[in-house]
Amino acid sequence: MPPAPDEPPITKPAASSPAAPKSEYWLTRFVLLRFLGFIYFIAFLCAVKQLIPLIGHDGLLPADDFLHRLSEHLGSNSEGFFELPSLFWLGISDDGLMLVSWLGLILSVVVMCGYANSLIMLALWALYMSIVNVGQLWYGYGWEIQLLETGFLAVFLCPLLDWRPFPRRAPQVAVLWLYRWLIFRIMLGAGLIKLRGDACWRDLTCLYYHYETQPIPNPVSWWLYFRPHWFQRFGVLWNHFVELIVPWFGFYPRISRHIAGVLMVSFQIILIISGNLSFLNWLTIVPCLACFNDTFWARLLPRALVQRAHDATKRAQPSSGAEFAAVFLCLVIAILSLEPVMNLISPGQVMNTSFNRLSLVNTYGAFGTVGRERFEIIFEGTSDPSPQSATWREYEFVAKPGDPKRRPPIIAPYQPRIDWQIWFAAMATPQQYPWTFHFVWKLLHNDPGTLSLLANNPFPGEPPRYIRAELYRYHFAPPGTQDGAWWTRERVGEWLPPLSVDHPQFRQLLREEGWLKPNEP
Incomplete structure (x- = not known):
């Protein structure tokens, strides 16, 4: 195959060099x-x-x-x-x-x-x-x-x-x-x-x-x-x-x-x-x-x-x-x-x-807009009978920020896809990301598949009684932070209220989306 018009012929290499192939590619x-x-x-x-x-x-x-x-x-x-x-x-x-x-x-x-x-x-x-x-x-x-x-x-x-x-x-x-x-x-x-x-x-x-x-x-x-x-x-x-x-x-x-x-x-x-x-x-x-x-x-x-x-x-x-x-x-x-x-x-x-x-x-394109602040949704569960006076335990995702003391991971080129979608959801409302309600339903049942997408299960014995989601504002912790934290965070407000398996509006939404069958308990 002759050289491309814009390129000179490849000359024979010196004896001490590897032989470059005559074809260019x-x-x-x-x-x-x-x-x-x-x-x-x-x-x-x-x-x-x-x-x-x-x-x-x-x-x-x-x-x-x-x-x-x-x-x-x-x-x-x-x-x-x-x-x-x-x-x-x-x-x-x-x-x-x-x-x-x-x-x-x-x-x-x-x-x-x-x-x-x-x-x-x-x-x-x-x-x-x-x-x-x-x-x-x-x-x-x-x-x-x-x-x-x-x-x-x-x-x-x-x-x-x-x-x-x-x-x-x-x-x-x-x-x-x-x-x-x-x-x-x-x-x-x-x-x-x-x-x-x-x-x-x-x-x-x-x-x-x-x-x-x-x-x-x-x-x-x-x-x-x-x-x-x-x-x-x-x-x-x-x-x-x-x-x-x-x-x-x-x-x-x-x-x-x-x-x-x-x-x-x-x-x-x-x-x-x-x-x-x-x-x-x-x-x-x-x-x-x-x-x-x-x-x-x-x-x-x-x-x-x-x-x-x-x-x-x-x-x-x-x-x-x-x-x-x-x-x-x-x-x-x-x-x-x-x-x-x-x-x-x-x-x-x-x-x-x-x-x-x-x-x-x-x-194609990427980052046509850049966020000025970082928001994170933190999902929490409790086994206590009343959500008002409950002790809540956090779910950790594989890669997205959660525990401020947890070091950010190096995970690419692998992509934990649910972590990415939670990043988008944190800039929106639950109604704009209805799959999050199905996610909560799965957590309330300790669904093995859903839990396989996470880094931990705070309720290994039996499922939690309530799940809620809190919205936080995160910032990188400055160098030299005393407790060794990577992040600082402050609570912004409630992203999802406490939900249980018998919450009527919650169940109705799941039925409308086809995620809860009419006879399913």
Whole structure:
């Protein structure tokens, strides 16, 4: 395969250096697919551990009820499938949810180990889309559709059947250009939504608040929060530079593109270190990798691996079918990009939105607004007969702040999904997040699935008699705090009043939502 027009031929390396492969992107494809396999692994691991208590038959938001309501609204299962494509339209059960999750987990390990072809990548994409489209609010984050778009492009980066790490088919350069188009839209969309959204991004003060108010801070977030204001303002300027200026150079010749790739990858690493933002920033690294060609990787990867890529060029065979598929994909992506591009240039830009049912080309963005204060909902239970004079015990979540003395965790790229939704709920009312009533009902019954989503169970013997939710305002504790606390907090008020299993209005709400059957005690 001849070099791309914008790049000089790769000269023969010195005897002391690993042999760089003649084709520009064999190592790029190898690294990109392995890293994408890792992201799929994390995504399916989250599903294996959390899907049943979240959307199982007895979960907080049962997916079978969701599909039934959607089918009734649209008229049939087939109409539902075309609206939200998912394998679960063929039948959904807890066993089926686990089968899809475990199958995706196993296939992602296969890809991580170096074995991938179009069929495996297509299966991973279809399995994950099946989960996302029944996941409801638990899967309503921008990185879900970003993973689907990233994963779909990978289908065309591999040969159809050959699953060797270095197959006979050379990578289709056109697909790598589509990855560059993807990272361009991700970065530019994130930068523009900030400038158009919150004024603190324009006056350079957003990082005064972000580290404390982001969904799940980590210990580094605490350290960053107490840096001087000049440091925070510089961080905002650097954010604007990397998101608004650097992505354009991803379309430039090799040296400029490599520098752009390094800057964008390093920026994502900084974001990874600064907080627990699920697998978003890990995933965003994947299309950044398309900025590099094999001359870059030959300096970083083991000599034996570089030599294997070099040897693969000797047996490389052209494929008219693969070239046709890549051209067809480019045409499809070009057409589907029209609406996302119009959204990018629109003053009414929206973020994290799909414009087609398969989530093939989407619009992205993050933190268009930044909270100035952090609020937390603390769920408490008691076994006392009267809530007015009761002793209350707190439930702790896996990652979100609770006990002020508890150190913020480092948990990303894994995402405890209920912790994230509690973060959103704390900025709203219980009526806006009705699933919280079902959550309380589950706690009142010591439901094992729901408790598996938490860090503790204050009532291991028998369920509590009452559950309530209190709203607190949290701040990072200043350095040198005497009791070693990470947080300070003050009570704001009641978020949910004490509820028991025989509370009439509580039971009526559960019935209206379909979570309590007419004859259920």
